[in-house]
Structures are given as C-alpha cells and as structure tokens.
Amino acid sequence: MPKLAAPLTETQIRALEPRATRYSVADGNGLVIEVMTTGTKVWRFRYSLNGKRQPLVTIGDYRMISLRVARAKAQKYAEMVASGISPVATARRDRGAESKADVLREGAELYLAAQMAGKSEEYQRTTRRALEKDVLPVIGGKPIKAVTPDDILAICGTIKSRGSPKMALHTRNVVKRLYEYLIARQLATTNPAQVIAARSIATSDSRTRVLSPDEIGTMLRSIYASSIRRPLKLALHLLVLTMVRKSELVESTWSEFDLDNALWTIPAARMKKDRDHDVYLPHQAVAMLRELRDGTASRNFVFPTVRGDDRPIAKSTLNQAVKALGLDVEHFVLHDFRRTASAHLRELGQPSGAIEKTLAHTIKDTASANGVEDAAERRGILQLWADFVDTQIQGGRNVGTGPF
Incomplete structure (x- = not known):
C-alpha cells in the first residue's frame, strides 16, 4: 500500500522551489509531485505490483494538470494496481490526450476543465458565457503571452457599447481569474486584465441595459x-x-x-x-x-x-x-x-x-x-x-x- 501522506494544497505546491537536485513531495495514495532543478513540476504515481516496487509512472506537467485532476488519475491507477494491472500503458495514453496550451483558447479550456468543479451552475454558466461569447471569438487564437491590456479593453468596450457595462466588468474579472490560473501554472507571466481598473469599466450607477x-x-x-x-x-x-x-x-x-x-x-x-x-x-x-x-x-x-x-x-x-x-x-x-x-x-x-x-x-x-x-x-x-x-x-x- 502507498505510504500515507498529508494531502497537499495548491498553495503549498506553488510555493515549492527548485533545489540543486530534483526532489519529490507526496500527496497520498501514491501521488507525488516532482520538482525539477529548472522549477518545472511533474505529477508522478508511485506503486508496487506483485510485491515489487515499480518505476514511477508519469501523470503530467503541473502546468497542465490541476491537483484535483492529478488525484483522480492517481485514484484510477491505484484501482488498476489493486486488480493486478500495470497502469503504465493507460498513463501513456492519458498523457497523449493532454495538449500543450499555447494559445488562449487552449488555456481557457484547461482552466474550465480544472477550475469549474464545485462551482455553482450559475457561476459556471456566466464564466463560460463570458469566455465563449466575447473573449475567445476575438483573441482565442492569440498566444497566451501575447494578449495585452488593450485587447481586454477593446472587448470590454464592445460589451459596453451593447449597453451592458456590468457584463463588461464581469468579463474583465473572468479574464483576470483565468490569467491568475495560467500564471500559477507558468503558462503566462503577466495578467493583462490585472492592470485595468474596475472603475474604468463600470461603476455602481452605470447600468444602461435596454432590451431590444x-x-x-x-x-x-x-x-x-x-x-x-x-x-x-x-x-x-x-x-x-x-x-x-x-x-x-x-x-x-x-x-x-x-x-x-x-x-x-x-x-x-x-x-x-x-x-x-x-x-x-x-x-x-x-x-x-x-x-x-x-x-x-x-x-x-x-x-x-x-x-x-x-x-x-x-x-x-x-x-x-x-x-x-x-x-x-x-x-x-x-x-x-x-x-x-x-x-x-x-x-x-x-x-x-x-x-x-x-x-x-x-x-x-x-x-x-x-x-x-x-x-x-x-x-x-x-x-x-x-x-x-x-x-x-x-x-x-x-x-x-x-x-x-
């Protein structure tokens, strides 16, 4: 049985710093995160089969796989091991299904898959609507690191022109949270929505919505x-x-x-x-x-x-x-x-x-x-x-x- 370990948190994982040699920190149920000398963090699964310790199975890059998803994969592999089946081939197929997030659309898909679990239906609906209706059609094909504050301001301006300043502010906040997630996974270095002041988009008395x-x-x-x-x-x-x-x-x-x-x-x-x-x-x-x-x-x-x-x-x-x-x-x-x-x-x-x-x-x-x-x-x-x-x-x- 895998050694019991205190469960990790996203905050703890983000705080892990590289050392002179790579090292691993256990989450439990066989799941570990390995920190490379370059700072890259990789999820791996540790297990024994037929009484013998087996080589670590790679789950994937932390930038692409959240803690929640990594735990789900580790649970799946642990169930396979309990049935006497090696998870190596399955893990290889899983990694092949993971695509690298280079453009914003791919980063947004990763964000929605990893961060929406546990949120209310209304929160999920409004978040997806903001991204799919106004953001991704305009800048979804841009590289994540190439999106600028001017891009976000232009999108918000378009929404405001429809008479929905509060929706424009909501969209800015969705992009801000998206980039916070991407930065935590080292897929972005700056947050283009962070520098845009909320008051420049909408205020408490700025609602002008008129139904057509x-x-x-x-x-x-x-x-x-x-x-x-x-x-x-x-x-x-x-x-x-x-x-x-x-x-x-x-x-x-x-x-x-x-x-x-x-x-x-x-x-x-x-x-x-x-x-x-x-x-x-x-x-x-x-x-x-x-x-x-x-x-x-x-x-x-x-x-x-x-x-x-x-x-x-x-x-x-x-x-x-x-x-x-x-x-x-x-x-x-x-x-x-x-x-x-x-x-x-x-x-x-x-x-x-x-x-x-x-x-x-x-x-x-x-x-x-x-x-x-x-x-x-x-x-x-x-x-x-x-x-x-x-x-x-x-x-x-x-x-x-x-x-x-």
Missing part, C-alpha cells in the same frame, strides 16, 4: 413556454407592461385595483413618497389581473405565497424564476424592464415628461400631475407600450399567453 425589440419578444415567449407557475408568468409580463418596480408589483393588494376603470393606485406609503401613484392599466394588463383574481386563494395579495399563509411572494421570487429559465438574452436584471420601456417609448415619439410620470420619477413640473389631460396621456402611453410588447411577442410562435 427582439429580446423583449424572445424573453416573453420563453417565459410563457416554460414550466414556471402561471401566476409568475403573468407577474413577469405585468412587470414589463406596467413599468412599475418589482416590489410595487409583488406586494400589491387587490384593494389597490379598480379593474372596471382599468386603474391601479399604489399608496404613497408603498411608493415611499408623499403621494399615491396611479397606473393606468392597458387592456392586456386588466385581462391578466382578472385571471389572477379568479384563480387566487388570497383575498388580500395579488401574488400570494404558495405556503398557505396570506403573504406575498418574496421579492427574489421573480429573479429566481428568470434565472431558472436560462434565457439566451444578454445579461440583464428585472429593473432593466423600466429603462427598456422608457427608451422605446421615447423612440416612439412619446413626451419625456409623461414617461417620467408614468415611471413615478420626481420631476420639477408637477402642475398637471393630477389633471385629466395628464391621466389621458399616461393611459395612452401605457396602452401604446402594451401594444408594442404584443407585437414583439407575436414575432415568434404562439406559446399560449392567454385569452388576452
């Missing part, structure tokens, strides 16, 4: 085609149509609605302002709300929790529902629906003041805030927006959004 018409249609068709609960589908659709904040919708009560007059009055206390806010409902929203009212078991909340007590769903519920869909829509948050509506309504020629009032933004000129003309204008804006959204949904196949 196609993205609006894609998102809502995907929502209705999904398996999430019907009330959550309607909630997401209403969030788009009414232009309200997420908390204002999910915490709404039936007492706030006058569906016969297509009016939703959100109390000042919930708006955290000094006046109520009127939402002039388009006919599509009224139809959805009637469906919700007929199907709900709650006399109070429009979107009650399914746990049985009379409380609204959590504010995070809609976020979780959208994340679970894995939509093929560029990085966004639910609050972007408000900005999206505002941007498209301006393109449709609607007056900025009326749009701001519809969004419940504070503006200096409030003389007509409660006037009849103001109400008619805002009602017209929301109906125009709902019709515009319908047009985008109808751009794809029929997914049964409902009778409305």
Whole structure:
C-alpha cells in the first residue's frame, strides 16, 4: 500500500522551489509531485505490483494538470494496481490526450476543465458565457503571452457599447481569474486584465441595459413556454407592461385595483413618497389581473405565497424564476424592464415628461400631475407600450399567453 501522506494544497505546491537536485513531495495514495532543478513540476504515481516496487509512472506537467485532476488519475491507477494491472500503458495514453496550451483558447479550456468543479451552475454558466461569447471569438487564437491590456479593453468596450457595462466588468474579472490560473501554472507571466481598473469599466450607477425589440419578444415567449407557475408568468409580463418596480408589483393588494376603470393606485406609503401613484392599466394588463383574481386563494395579495399563509411572494421570487429559465438574452436584471420601456417609448415619439410620470420619477413640473389631460396621456402611453410588447411577442410562435 502507498505510504500515507498529508494531502497537499495548491498553495503549498506553488510555493515549492527548485533545489540543486530534483526532489519529490507526496500527496497520498501514491501521488507525488516532482520538482525539477529548472522549477518545472511533474505529477508522478508511485506503486508496487506483485510485491515489487515499480518505476514511477508519469501523470503530467503541473502546468497542465490541476491537483484535483492529478488525484483522480492517481485514484484510477491505484484501482488498476489493486486488480493486478500495470497502469503504465493507460498513463501513456492519458498523457497523449493532454495538449500543450499555447494559445488562449487552449488555456481557457484547461482552466474550465480544472477550475469549474464545485462551482455553482450559475457561476459556471456566466464564466463560460463570458469566455465563449466575447473573449475567445476575438483573441482565442492569440498566444497566451501575447494578449495585452488593450485587447481586454477593446472587448470590454464592445460589451459596453451593447449597453451592458456590468457584463463588461464581469468579463474583465473572468479574464483576470483565468490569467491568475495560467500564471500559477507558468503558462503566462503577466495578467493583462490585472492592470485595468474596475472603475474604468463600470461603476455602481452605470447600468444602461435596454432590451431590444427582439429580446423583449424572445424573453416573453420563453417565459410563457416554460414550466414556471402561471401566476409568475403573468407577474413577469405585468412587470414589463406596467413599468412599475418589482416590489410595487409583488406586494400589491387587490384593494389597490379598480379593474372596471382599468386603474391601479399604489399608496404613497408603498411608493415611499408623499403621494399615491396611479397606473393606468392597458387592456392586456386588466385581462391578466382578472385571471389572477379568479384563480387566487388570497383575498388580500395579488401574488400570494404558495405556503398557505396570506403573504406575498418574496421579492427574489421573480429573479429566481428568470434565472431558472436560462434565457439566451444578454445579461440583464428585472429593473432593466423600466429603462427598456422608457427608451422605446421615447423612440416612439412619446413626451419625456409623461414617461417620467408614468415611471413615478420626481420631476420639477408637477402642475398637471393630477389633471385629466395628464391621466389621458399616461393611459395612452401605457396602452401604446402594451401594444408594442404584443407585437414583439407575436414575432415568434404562439406559446399560449392567454385569452388576452
């Protein structure tokens, strides 16, 4: 049996320095790492077969094989030895399958294979998406050591031009972590993303994401085609149509609605302002709300929790529902629906003041805030927006959004 040894850590391995003669440090289960006089580190497997110590089996270069992967290979070879089989031929085939990472695409593949284990599905998805969508198509064919900060800045600039500064910052961070991994394995000497200040890419108030018409249609068709609960589908659709904040919708009560007059009055206390806010409902929203009212078991909340007590769903519920869909829509948050509506309504020629009032933004000129003309204008804006959204949904196949 191989001699027991205290398991190594990546930090310990990186700290191993070359000496006048090469030496080995054991990890356990027959796995050792050999440090050459040049500083190169090589994984090897130590074993005995039929009672005789055998020559070390080479697993591969530490720069190409992580500690986790090396342990998995050592475990496989140990099982072969326990069955009386020499692992030499298998190890030779395994080494032949390892390719040297010269260009960034190969380095990224090595990074994803070695570092994604144990990470959440969301972390893996966003990391792969950043690399495969924006980084590798542009610089994947460049030698790892030839990638410059200007390359990364150009990629981030392209992402920002799509209205996604936070995604640009995320992509810079993914490249930074990738190069930290490559440097640790001596495949790179400098980190081109390290020298780029995060604040030069995005700040906390720099979000400008606006969904395109196609993205609006894609998102809502995907929502209705999904398996999430019907009330959550309607909630997401209403969030788009009414232009309200997420908390204002999910915490709404039936007492706030006058569906016969297509009016939703959100109390000042919930708006955290000094006046109520009127939402002039388009006919599509009224139809959805009637469906919700007929199907709900709650006399109070429009979107009650399914746990049985009379409380609204959590504010995070809609976020979780959208994340679970894995939509093929560029990085966004639910609050972007408000900005999206505002941007498209301006393109449709609607007056900025009326749009701001519809969004419940504070503006200096409030003389007509409660006037009849103001109400008619805002009602017209929301109906125009709902019709515009319908047009985008109808751009794809029929997914049964409902009778409305």
